[in-house]
Amino acid sequence: MPVNENVNADNGSAAEAQATETKQWKPRIVAFCCNWCSYAGADLAGSSRLSYPAEIKIIRVPCSCRVNPTFILKAFERGADGVIICGCHPGDCHYSTGNYYARRRMALLFSMLDYIGVERGRTRVEWVSAAEGARFSQVMNDFAKKISELGENVKVGDLRCRQ
Amino acid sequence: MRRIGVFVCWCGSNIAATVDVAAVVADAKVQPGVVFAQDYQYMCSEAGQNIIKDAIKEHQLTGIVVCSCSPRMHEATFRKAAAAAGLNPYMVEIANVREHCSWIHKDKEAGTEKARVLMRAAVAKVMLNVPLKAGESRVVKRALVIGGGIAGIQTALDIADAGFQVDIVEKNATIGGRMAQLDKTFPTLDCSSCILTPKMVEAKASENIRLITYAEVEEVGGFVGDFKVKIRKKARFVKEDVCTGCGLCMAKCPSKKGLNEFNMGLNNRPAIYIPFAQAIPNVAVIDKTQCIKLNTGKCGLCEKVCTAKAIDYTMQDEFIEEEYGAIVMATGFRPIDASKFDEYSYSTCKDVVTSLELERIMNAAGPTGGVLLRPSDGKHPHSVVFVQCVGSRDVSGRGKPYCSKICCMYTAKHAMLIRDKYPDVDVHVFYIDVRTPGKNFDEFYRRAAEQYDVDYIKGQVGKVWEEDGHLVVRGVDLISNEQVILNADMVVLATAIEPDPTARKVANMLTASIDTNDFITEAHPKLRPVESPTAGIFLSGVCQGPKDIPETVSQAGAAASKVIGLLCKDKLTTNPCVARSDELLCNGCSCCEKVCPYGAISYDTHLINDHGVKETRRVALVNEALCQGCGACTVVCPSGAMDLKGFSNKQIMAEVEAICL
């Protein structure tokens, strides 16, 4: 039995109150992090206890170049409100060149999303090294804030998948 | 039929305090495919691992998810546990509910909800995992050490001692590095070259060591156990195997205005020169920017006087291509440019010198023959002021944010040596903190203050200027809360040290990660301090962070032992998460081949049976030994023929869907 079940009981009412609040819209954000820099940067943010909103969920990929634009579109289709891709700083890619390719792909994809009328700012690329735990947290906080400002992704969300 | 087990770790209270682990277990139990779920205080403990092993056997699990700390921490542990219970180790997925969840969220409900989602994503992924088998790759029994200072020399000696071949690539004309420039070493005050020279000689004499001096790494390919390196050996214009090091050419060379790098530019050297007396190889080199013959075609004096016939003005850069199993970075450091801090008048006053310049002034082989003389007029100084932390611990943008670590000790050494040799000279040291963690270090510093009467003033210097033929130093004494103005004949700046500027380029070639200060990042700051996160790349000396000689030598030995451990192996297990091409889908367009950084993709034209239709097609083939699993090829492949094992399109999509649900 987990020791903190009591704690839960104590907070019952508060938790309930919050539960009603969570009925309200909360953003869904997918973060793709490369294994070598950004994922490690996220780990460092964690071990340094630097918080960022719980709405952000990280998917580990070997390199930012592994992120296929279809993953991003899929995420939007499934109801994500924002997608951020993090990789090693240009020049520091563990695989030498991966993030350079990712950079071009994402630039074109982002431009296209803008072109079809999706709000700018729902997608982002950030370079975060393994040593930049604080930056990781900052980047995530900023991005979550931006997405909250933009509100729900009604334009590209596939309503059918939302239920 | 998939049978998935989910194991939720409390990590003591690290996870359990912010994540309701019981709720995660309950949620796991209702996920499709999950047949077993349990929580435990420490999943990584032996008891925890046994829970996993027993459950795999008892419930015939085909895949497991561990909700715990980062996979970078314990993925290997849990894979091993799974393997021990007969499950393919790649049927394990980790949900990172500590670093990415419990540690960063305070609200338990939000933490629990996120942990659930992360668990579901991992379950969704593991449902699509397939058993993978790690392959093998060869180990070339030869190591490369980049940098021939004390770090590189010691690493090479230790590797050679274990019976392996080592090459040292040194960009300068001689090995020896910064240590060769030092006069005495702290805290023993023994002569630097007296302890370094024998090591240099040993490196030269070793049958297992090849010295490639005046050379730089040009290209690096391959991967751990099998690196392919191209080295540019710069033209020396002197035949290394013929020159006897007699030095006659130096004496005759008419172009004598080159700045003597070894003496920090405090005096001049000829265009053809041997860097210093103990240089190894003890062979001359021509500075082509300065040589009259090479620039105008006239002169040729050195060729005439060389009895060994070693001079060759037509020499060109040469390239050496070699294979290595391991590479050690030992690229060292340099002092920062003191002219960034001209409130100390370094640019305008000759008598303001850096500590490394003082080393040369104090050294018997230096520009003043070891006599302490003012550079401006060659007179004996009566008062010397040392300024510590010049550019260290500086976040203003002019300096370096870190402590350079060695300055407190060498400044104490300098102060003590001056007071010992010239008791008439007053020595003042402005310091912010005196940092002396090291065996016999604080005792050494106290000796300077107590026995040698060095005046330690707590406070920084604000301005140095020249007045009436001497220097005026305006500083602060924070203990007496006074601004102090001192007259001095010399001011010595303890300038911060920074990684050698070549480090970034080399690190990029090696794909070794580098921090914002250009120091090479270690794989783990405490547990893997001499390895880079990139397999097969090891770190020795100051390239990893500021350190003194004893620390450098110990790290050099540690790096060597890691290299030896690697070279002892005959085969390495390779990462099975590599790309795979479906030949039925492949168009043969070559896009993947073009983006592969490892040359792991080739093409073959052969007969394909596409659902009964037999055709000859050009299709991509992945060399699994070369592929490192970055996935660049998977995205450029228009048809989706190329996929990455362990991170397949379907797996990532499944994670995306689980998260967005």
Added chain:
Amino acid sequence: MQAVSKKVLDRARELMRDGTVSRVAGWKAGEFFYDCEPALFETEESLKDLVYNRFCAANLSKFLITNDIASVADRGRTLVLLKPCDTYSFNQLLTEHRLSRDNVYILGVGCEGMCDVDRIRALGIKGITGVDESEDGKKLTVRTLYGDGEIDVDGVLVNKCETCKGKAHKIFDELISDNEEEGPRGDRFECVRELESMAPAERFAFWQKELSKCIRCNACRNACPACSCRKCVFDNNASGIASKANTDSFEEKLFHIIRAFHVAGRCTDCGECSRVCPQGIPLHLFNRKYIKDINEFYGEFAAGEEAGQRGPLISFEAGDREPNSVSDKGGD
């Protein structure tokens, strides 16, 4: 164009007769004279049906690979008739190893712009039975059941020909053309800029309207020479994006964006996607957006300009622009 046309047909026959080629890939009229579709002519006799006229807009490059004509050596060489814009596609397919140059004999055919029968009909002309061209190629005499009438060629060009990239053939073995030096016509990015200048909501509404017309017939995919995959990701369950029907509004966007992204850096802007779309969706606006962005971000690049090019998405520069600069460029 009629002069060129005659020469082309004669030369094709000659090449077949003298054994230079074993077959001809060209165009053949369908039910109506303006329904010219790609066709393969295996015998000299069958060449009587070969046509080259103002309605031969179809790009034969794609035709070559769908029929695997050019990858099989033992069937002898194939003569292919390529208009200037078609040669870009041919080069791109060569770059991607989808064709064997040795198996193909290219007859570069001059072109003065193809006509769109729907645009002729839109002028109110019905019962069309044939067209004749004026000497200078600028006028068409349209013969109909109800009498003849004269119209300007310029007014009835196929969309892609309105912004022609130029009349020069980028690859050929032999050339029959009298306007090789003619440069580009119109500004092909004008339409993209127009869309870009709209407010995001207007753009969204525009695409919503256009794409809701999509019936997922795959005509665009089938015609597109860059969509050369043996099996399309949308038909492949393992891709994770294999799609079903057009059940909701985002699916078409997904389909078309992914399709455009797959061909980004490879698309030669041949315009076939829009031409063949039965719903008249301006699909070329996607591709041209990518081409425009690539030109602006990474320097001018024309896919298929020559064989063996390294495309912009499989290249990089250390100083490339950051993706955020694209999304940060203005407020929303």
Added chain:
Amino acid sequence: MRLPEAEIAAVVKQISGSDVKKCMKCGKCSATCPAYGEMRFHPHQFVTMVARGRVDELLKDETVARCLSCFACVERCPRGVEPANVVAAIRVIAEREQGGSNFVPDEVPGLIEADGEIPQQALVSAFRRYRK
């Protein structure tokens, strides 16, 4: 009602824009200060005392007016602390608090009479620096 000392210190930090916690107590600001001898408290003391929330004594000290605003301490501080901004903030708060001014227009004619060469710049500066 006067704010508690600690809160005034917080205001000092806020309006000076200086991050006093970054100070590593090297004293370079005081080492470089040309007005050091004229001031009862020295730049490094301003920084440390504000960091500790002890501003009352600083606010009472009139020698704060001797700071030359030469920005040498700002330029040379290795930690980017900007001590001169802290001094300026103290001076501004003291003037606002006391309501009085260290420099009043009545002084001008006397000064000018004594020295007709005083440039406008000096007077304007003094007004800006020394008045509420």
Added chain:
Amino acid sequence: MTYSYYPGCTLKTKAKDLDFYGRECARALGVELEEIEEWQCCGAVYPVVRDEIATKLSAVRALMAARDEGRELLTLCSACHHVLTRVNHDMLTDPDVRAKANNYLKPQVPYAGETKVVHYLQMLRDEVGFDVLAKAVKNPLKGRKIGAYYGCLLLRPSKVMAFDDPEDPRIIEDFIKALGATPVVYAMRNECCGGYVTLKSEEQSRENVQRIIKNARNHGAEELITACPLCMYNLRKFGDGGMRIEYITELLYEALGLGSVQEPGTGADAGTPADAVCGAGLKS
């Protein structure tokens, strides 16, 4: 090239020499200085504390006037250059200041720091070019050993001012060299003269000035030049008289052969104390 010119109040009264010769020389060098209309005193000191907005507004007005003309804003007085540059930097980088200032001034087009503020010396170096200037010199100041006195305001804080190396600046030395004279480099050239504290403590200024002059003389300087009226005042007042002190523009005027410069105090610089106060906008 035409610049919007901001002379500032001191140049209209006590430092008419700095202004007059500056304009004459600019004309001779083909540079057009168009004084902005209805400028107000910049305030002479940059309000360091963050909660002051009103005291930055006159600077913003001047910056905006230049922006509206589509020109760079040229300054000559060190203090004005300091204030305008720093306020402009705030407008560029501090959204809070930007929002408040625009709110107060309500300009048709909001101002966001677009104007480039250029000091006269920078104009000589970057627009005219010291090499071209050297060729324009009709009366080379051969043999004269001149020390540059930079003071504080042009150089610091260097991150904002970006004028020259704050600890070892060379722009005025290069200027002196271009005029044919010998520049004398001395360490005290960027140390404070005492500034406005001179009104409260002459002693403090005297000490500073004498240290500066001693250091300059020890390094061989026979005369000093400056771009700041307040530095000029302090240097002249507390110097020992043996050291000639001039404005940069006076030296330039002489070297360009445009005429001779009158002795201090007898030239264009004249005005009543009342002018001084009113001109400085102190009545507000």
